[in-house]
Amino acid sequence: MDDDELTTLLKDLASGVTPPEEAARRIARLPFADLGFARVDHHRPLRQGWAEAVYGPGKTPEHCAAIVVELLESGSGPVVLTRADDQQVAAALAAAPGGTRTPTATHPHRASAVSWRHASLRPGRILIVTAGTADLPTAAECEATLRAYGFAPTSLVDCGVAGIHRILASLDDLAEADAIVAVAGMEGALASVVAGLTPAPVVAVPTSAGYGASLDGVTALLAMHASCAPGITVVGIDNGFGAACAVARVLR
Amino acid sequence: MDDDELTTLLKDLASGVTPPEEAARRIARLPFADLGFARVDHHRPLRQGWAEAVYGPGKTPEHCAAIVVELLESGSGPVVLTRADDQQVAAALAAAPGGTRTPTATHPHRASAVSWRHASLRPGRILIVTAGTADLPTAAECEATLRAYGFAPTSLVDCGVAGIHRILASLDDLAEADAIVAVAGMEGALASVVAGLTPAPVVAVPTSAGYGASLDGVTALLAMHASCAPGITVVGIDNGFGAACAVARVLR
């Protein structure tokens, strides 16, 4: 129910077309489709500009396919399925052909992003900077989501601070970006260095890559929050999708 | 040994039928059946109104079956086996036919609840509200247990607070419920919102569903305990069974 519909409803009420009790019931309600196992939020595009994404883990392949179909049929704009395993991907693509699949894990059968009906291209120079090769799957999830939403991000890979010149080599790119996603596991120091070199918004994504004392990404998450560089913002561990959404909010 | 038996014993003692030393030995003892590998608590129905449940993990299929049989034969009322794998389910149903099996995990071979001899229907409007699809197995464990104990709960699925209108759509149900179980992983915020909208008892169940920083349910458990909504109570992570028992205590 968008603003126009709400006003229409109230006019119908004022003119007697709709009785007050019925209006009272409807007014507090926003639209969603109840599939029995899920309540698909068709109001989200109105509130936020794009539909909710379908998160794969914990859903049956049939559920994934049904929600994707519901979002495609009853809504408009891009539809994204994240962290889907091979069976979920197959079910979704069978029910909704034409999706683009992006592997988002080293082992491509484990987790993919699939997207349908990409938005038309939007402006905005987005830089996705990764610290090491093991951070690439998280960056790929971020990039696939951004592309579905109409953005064309650029990637800088393997810029870990142990060889500080690798990031300094891209100073111009950092200075000109409209938004930067810094993806790093281990100690996550890349985010602090990048944020110190650019005036752009920096979304830091800690990853679970690392060893020694990286604690599956908790160390990087804490370190990014304790950063000495002002104005870093952080999303959850390995959450490339969330970083993409944060950038999309900034550049909408 | 219930209250009558105790008084009988003491009367026998007073009348000389039972010698004092024998009585002293028996009085401090409450009944249980010692199966060698387990002490089945036949006194629990007297103390609490229903028999102890059989928790599958860590037990052999034979043990599961034997305890179920013991509870069925020597007691009365419903018998519940929780988190049983396929082998345990098969052994229990072979030894005690007629049980109702409910899958309580996405992959149905992994964990099921099985119940025998359901109680007759009890009054009480119970609402089980879940935040997302991945929380459904925990809700299923809760529902299966409640049904065994004679309750008829209603479910509201996929009410996560990121689309707050999905829960607001059920305001009347929340207002009229006698008890509410709020099942949520991720940040667990559903419990706070629900508890703010209802005067009923709210049992919050944190689940291990989530990513980013959900720490296998620890984040949701802590968040539910730090809730700004007064009077929420919380059970352990993924503990749908415990939530059902808590509700049964409230509505007994």
Place this chain on the structure above:
Amino acid sequence: MDDDELTTLLKDLASGVTPPEEAARRIARLPFADLGFARVDHHRPLRQGWAEAVYGPGKTPEHCAAIVVELLESGSGPVVLTRADDQQVAAALAAAPGGTRTPTATHPHRASAVSWRHASLRPGRILIVTAGTADLPTAAECEATLRAYGFAPTSLVDCGVAGIHRILASLDDLAEADAIVAVAGMEGALASVVAGLTPAPVVAVPTSAGYGASLDGVTALLAMHASCAPGITVVGIDNGFGAACAVARVLR
């Protein structure tokens, strides 16, 4: 805005008294009083049966007093100020004379509950069981809140499981209670034992009392959640107020 007011509004809309745009703005709004520094929730009594409590820490004495006055003047029913220090208590009692003060810490100047306009007596046998003397302040907060809400709880003190007969001595009380609050620090085992002995709802309150490895109450909180007794529910550390609200939900 209660249900009648909503229907009135819509009727005024239907009859043209209220224009549609104005109605649209008002319909989604529920009442609260905006004091500038706080939004006092006057709708809560309608939703939950009693007003929000005022939590002292982090508020100036003036803020405490002003919110208490607002709740007393614009609402009805009991008003409770929790964990107030001496200055906050003084300011609140000066602005709103007639409140009942209950010390809820060993050192009485540190944290008190103050309550005004107690509800009339409600039925319900409530038992507050504490494990040790150091748990008494948390129990006092629980008791003061319950008394403000119209309940008359009974206390069993110093029932720690190291002397199991002390709790067994009160078996009859446990069996007859309508709701039990089990307050325990250290390892929190009291909650498991109590819940095994009663069919009533058990709200466990971990406290920060203890040493050795009690970790300021975290150990008791975790232990109560890992309890082997089914149907225990738990509130936050030292949260006697929350336990009282949970009991009030059960017995409303």
Place this chain on the structure above:
Amino acid sequence: MDDDELTTLLKDLASGVTPPEEAARRIARLPFADLGFARVDHHRPLRQGWAEAVYGPGKTPEHCAAIVVELLESGSGPVVLTRADDQQVAAALAAAPGGTRTPTATHPHRASAVSWRHASLRPGRILIVTAGTADLPTAAECEATLRAYGFAPTSLVDCGVAGIHRILASLDDLAEADAIVAVAGMEGALASVVAGLTPAPVVAVPTSAGYGASLDGVTALLAMHASCAPGITVVGIDNGFGAACAVARVLR
């Protein structure tokens, strides 16, 4: 050294004015003022648009004053001193009169922000939403920093999700904001609800306010990262200053 200066240097080198060895030494160097106990980063305004802030804790009053003076004398634009105690504030204001002091703690002597030479007003509708009264000091730090940088944020206080209508009452403000700062302790659920209601960038600030199991803000930080609302970004606990910087990056 900005881009022009670098090209000038290299032209001087090409024309023989500057010998190569001297140029090599200078080129890799960016400007800072070495005060002995601190290296004031005068290059930051070129890189990021505003000077580094002075973080009070751990510095002597004399150090605070000297760095503030250095930033005011050798640079331009706003200067901010954060979390300064009374002695640091006094020393800084004595050395650099004319600063604006904002208390950023309940007890005003504990921690203040002081700012000098505010930037001229910049456009941008910024909303600072707080969950409870105890979150106000963190919000105050955020607001003071934003004002120094030329922004004019609006505040919504006491919008905790236990009374969900208090935030729903401001739906229009949420929908029209260019950036939102959500400040919440306890379980931090406000951030999820807000992010679900707006398409704007949301910077979530967990605070150390709370009890029960809030763990000095760690629970809120984790919960915000595990949020079910896509695109939330998070800064460190109580870090109102960092949230302001993040917003300034978005709206520069």
Place this chain on the structure above:
Amino acid sequence: MDDDELTTLLKDLASGVTPPEEAARRIARLPFADLGFARVDHHRPLRQGWAEAVYGPGKTPEHCAAIVVELLESGSGPVVLTRADDQQVAAALAAAPGGTRTPTATHPHRASAVSWRHASLRPGRILIVTAGTADLPTAAECEATLRAYGFAPTSLVDCGVAGIHRILASLDDLAEADAIVAVAGMEGALASVVAGLTPAPVVAVPTSAGYGASLDGVTALLAMHASCAPGITVVGIDNGFGAACAVARVLR
């Protein structure tokens, strides 16, 4: 109620002196003195050989004194008050003169053990080995408790493993001891080395002494539990009293 009393009661019942209902009520009850704020466990000497100790923190001076008096008057054997501050010590000694005070903290006003009516000397060579000077208060609490219970422990101080010869110098003492208490903070390695050198029971006490990453004793507690020396047992952090009780159980 000891065994004789129980048999007497049952005989009275058998002879009609006591009616069955009355007997039923009494039989399940073991003796304690209800002081209102505490239930003093007078049955403990029968179960365990010595009375419960009085733990100071969280009790008022008056409560400490009253419990000590109750234990002295209604029981026999040693009475111990632990971690008492100056006010508690004064109140207890005023009410029960003749107690022996032992400071158990570096600053003697902070925490003392006080003991009355020491048991007569018992055999048993007990060695209390401490790693560093900062561990002495915990060792003092252990020693004071053991002396009250009739033991005469020997102390070896400052035997940290960084100078391994300091503990090797006492090999004979280690070999001949009947029980050893190893008190160590920091990394707690003393316990592993000691347990490798003696066949006696070793009770390890982690202390909160240390810095760097000692985490207030948690590191030592974990390290002692992960020890490579078989058969170490551990008590809680700084729990010299508990170690003494453990030794008393071994040597009773």
Place this chain on the structure above:
Amino acid sequence: MDDDELTTLLKDLASGVTPPEEAARRIARLPFADLGFARVDHHRPLRQGWAEAVYGPGKTPEHCAAIVVELLESGSGPVVLTRADDQQVAAALAAAPGGTRTPTATHPHRASAVSWRHASLRPGRILIVTAGTADLPTAAECEATLRAYGFAPTSLVDCGVAGIHRILASLDDLAEADAIVAVAGMEGALASVVAGLTPAPVVAVPTSAGYGASLDGVTALLAMHASCAPGITVVGIDNGFGAACAVARVLR
């Protein structure tokens, strides 16, 4: 090298049979067998009364077999291999026939204890009390080790405190035991209750059994250390072997 050998060496030195430099080198050395991948401690029986045990995990089957053979051939007394998988068991039994295998996990192929050359029977009433069926494997490891060392422990199974009468039924056994091992996962409350009922040494073994918030045994470990029952000692999680060694130290 035992005491006699040392004196002999020194006499040889005194008589000129051994030159001083040679003696100096030997004196500081105690015997062990260097197998290249392991240094088998043949001095341990002299120091502690029994040989070191062979811990399976992380060792190749060949290494397990070789160390067992070395201990059997060069030493005397019992030899124990713990937590061995099927391949390690097979290799060890092939190299050293005649060992007794005890499964110490629900799935018998996963972890077994194997023991050779059991000590002759020693006196001592040892009670192994377990809270639930899932704790039995840890208890089995404890029992197998004790039997190898010559003890004959008794078991009480399934005595969890949720049915407190199950442990009260064994009060006489608890009162008469010389040492008690309390094995419990979940919240570990069994240890507190048992220790309150017996004067004997109590070795508490937290297990990783449980769910909700048991954190793989960490909750039980912390809770046992925070116990309100004085004199409990604790070993590491699932460490049935360590508990057996602790008991053997007490009863040697």
Place this chain on the structure above:
Amino acid sequence: MDDDELTTLLKDLASGVTPPEEAARRIARLPFADLGFARVDHHRPLRQGWAEAVYGPGKTPEHCAAIVVELLESGSGPVVLTRADDQQVAAALAAAPGGTRTPTATHPHRASAVSWRHASLRPGRILIVTAGTADLPTAAECEATLRAYGFAPTSLVDCGVAGIHRILASLDDLAEADAIVAVAGMEGALASVVAGLTPAPVVAVPTSAGYGASLDGVTALLAMHASCAPGITVVGIDNGFGAACAVARVLR
């Protein structure tokens, strides 16, 4: 780009061979090879004396092989691939024959170090001391790295402090070493004892070996940091490679 190249560039600039804009672009840049998925740091040998190592996990076999080839072809000195699985090892050896493979896990297919073009032998007595057999894989990773870099370390295995004489037997080796790597899981006490016996630099490596409360190496890491022996330095859990690099820094 080394120092000579930089001066040459600037001379070319001074002489007009290189235009200033081109020089500005090049000067801030240090060399690396951009393979698309990785930026191989060819400058590291100039900065640090040896090339970066290739860390296997998270890389495809093809990526591993390509980076190894790049390092071999464009650089000089040793090349090391760590924690490679069988497929990665095969791909790397197929692309770059002649590498030396060292298993660095109990199961040799899981993780190997492979090294090419070993440095010529360097002086320095390095001792790698391990506490138990399960620590050998970490020690092997350390040793393989050191050998690639031209060192010839010596190993002392199975020196756990539970049999303190095993490490005392090697006092002379400890006293004469130029650097010592102490590898230990469990409680990690070996590092403290070793550091107390030698004046050499001690690099402590906590390993994930252990049980009871070793928390996958976190306990050993914390304990080594809380060590009572001054001057211990610590690397991450299981980080044998990092320890080798630290020793190489010391002995370069």
Place this chain on the structure above:
Amino acid sequence: MDDDELTTLLKDLASGVTPPEEAARRIARLPFADLGFARVDHHRPLRQGWAEAVYGPGKTPEHCAAIVVELLESGSGPVVLTRADDQQVAAALAAAPGGTRTPTATHPHRASAVSWRHASLRPGRILIVTAGTADLPTAAECEATLRAYGFAPTSLVDCGVAGIHRILASLDDLAEADAIVAVAGMEGALASVVAGLTPAPVVAVPTSAGYGASLDGVTALLAMHASCAPGITVVGIDNGFGAACAVARVLR
């Protein structure tokens, strides 16, 4: 007892001057002075090159003074007292005049290092690099200890990576150092950047300075251990003294 004394003892034994039993007792003993409350390790200079330091916290002023005097009178070389409060400093300087006091906390009365009889100057270019002003006290403890041991370290202050050019400005110093101490709180990224720029040994010292999510230094400690720069070693939180000892081991 050094090597000569041991050989002398054995010769006396060989010649009959010392009887074998007496020699046996003495041989296993290394020298220390037993002060009753401390065992001063006079053997440490022989093993490690310098005497043990006196750690202030937890010692009485009298104990501090007595140990310092014992070390000065019975030994040679520098003596260091660390983290001493004003009373301890006064007592030590009264008993042993001539010590050099260095404040090692922002508030100089809280913790000082005092040193006596400094060693003569040793070679070695040591660089102490700090990230921020709040890290200076820890750096001061490190520097004071190094100066006592005869070294002359150089300091680089306020080099946090948010302004990466501040550390790049000192590239030559980093390249030429023989050892580097990197002191940083917050996210501790300085250590990774420094270690990437130098071939020298790097000892990283996490400090407790910081906010947001720095967790009193735990975040920096973990981050330094998870560093992507190879060969960093780490000491405990705020442990400037330990870092100095580690450097002294490297440069001895």
